[in-house]
Amino acid sequence: MDIEAEKARKFRISDFDLIRLLGTGARSSIWEGRDTSTGKSFAIKRTFKQPEDDNRYLDQAINEYEIASRLQHPTIRKVFSLKRVRRVFSIREIHTVMELCLGKTLEEAPPNSLLEKCVVLIEVAKAVHEMNSKGYVHADMKPDNIVVSEKGRVKIIDLGLSCPLGTVKQRIQGTPSYMAPEQLVCWPLDARTDVYNFGATMYWALTGELPPTVVPHQDNSISAHQKSAIPPHIVKPGIPLHLSYLVTDCIKIEPSGRLGGMDAVATRILVIIRELERDQEPTFRIRQRHGTGHGGSFLVSEYRSVAVSERLGPERHVIR
Template identity: 45%
Template sequence: DDDRYLVQAANDYEISRQLNHPYLRKSYELRRIRRFFQTRELHILMEYVDGRTLEQIGALGTHGLLGIFLRVAHGLDALHQMGYIHTDIKPNNIMVGNDGEVKIIDFGLSCRIGHIKERIQGTPDYIAPEQVERRIPLDQRTDVYNFGATLYWAITGQAYPTVMPSKKRRTGIDLAGPREAQPPEQLNPNVPTALSRLVMDCCRQNPQDRPANMAEVIRRLELAQHILDKNQATLTGPAIRGKRGPMQTLSSPSGDPAA
């Protein structure tokens, strides 16, 4: 409803105005439009990204996706260091600029680490089990799950079977646990085993079984990238290296400033 949208928009502004990181979209100003002493509209001035969402872009090579998701992981790590979690990472909330820049957007559902939500908030196909069960403190591992489900979609073209599938796939909500997912390497032969295992670990049902934080995710993503680069060099040889498209040549971020 309208009131819920206004609350989420205000929350987006309150968090994103504090951001100062290359992979997190910042907001600058909030204007409230009031009628009869009630807020009817919110106008937010925010950083402009000239590009498309990951969902709009569609298919990308594994190299390009690793470059994008490394940046997303660094952005989430910075957000966590500020004491917040995003709780709604999905393809539509990852912007990729025409110049290759990557931005996490939409902090409307974000909250403090350890916050307990009284109602279900998140996006089907990417939502973590603890978000559906509710009344459980959310932490970095909730974002790890959302991140893993998004990466699963990006490298396989299929949605991860969460406890809350989207309406087009829904046959009922099973709070006891999702159906078993196929490892990405079985669906896409270009996915190295190290990356496939990371994705599956991120999407473990029990938060304690997932990577503890984004720093661990980053380390394992960089390992997968190293393996992929090594395999690519072996398969192609030096004569045709560097011929990937611009989206597929995104390198691993280094020296990212803290938020």
């Protein structure tokens, strides 16, 4: 359903004035809405079911709300409420009130420098580690699910495919270019699944290319001898070797060959950030991007170097 068709439906939700349509998905639309009692702005996600559909889209919306409501991390988009809309005896729509995150995705507007990219990536790595520590796998990390807001805050915006650690999915779910091999054959998912998804995301962010997609055999097995990704520093000369090796350590075919968790990934990114900072002035101007924000230019001013604790504590790198 395109944007004009969605507008024509004159979607309404109680207690909110809908300001504008921000985007649409397969069975969803996201609106900017203003609370009529407080004046605060939120993102309102409408997920709907067509007569021929099963419940997968509604189930994903409920799943996203249930998991996100259990997480409290500044890099994970907050959810506030969920409403089930029934028609006759079945649920036909889900309305979710979420934190409004205006900006551009990593896919739409990747940062210019290696340091800027690493600053975004470490925030995501720490947030996914928090998810894993709470017992969940994100299972759908990709550039399109990472937003840098107009104030420079990094946000993970989609938890629809997230699930408890150890989950065996009944069907293949995800974006093939970023999926771990175990996702393609419906094996149990764990933190190393997120390590692979994140590694594929890093690969794209650094090279502009995708690692080769793993192809399962007819017996639903995965061979460790499938074609490996070309290391990023070979695809794009100038990428530091230790950063390139970090990526390849994340996207091993066998889960046992990858880094064991996102905490290990974040720790190595932190070392890389510190090395990159030593090679640059502590404060530098980021080139302004025009026409990349919703209804205006993307607000980018300065990146200021700030410390991140060795234990990956609350201190954060922020583009501000």
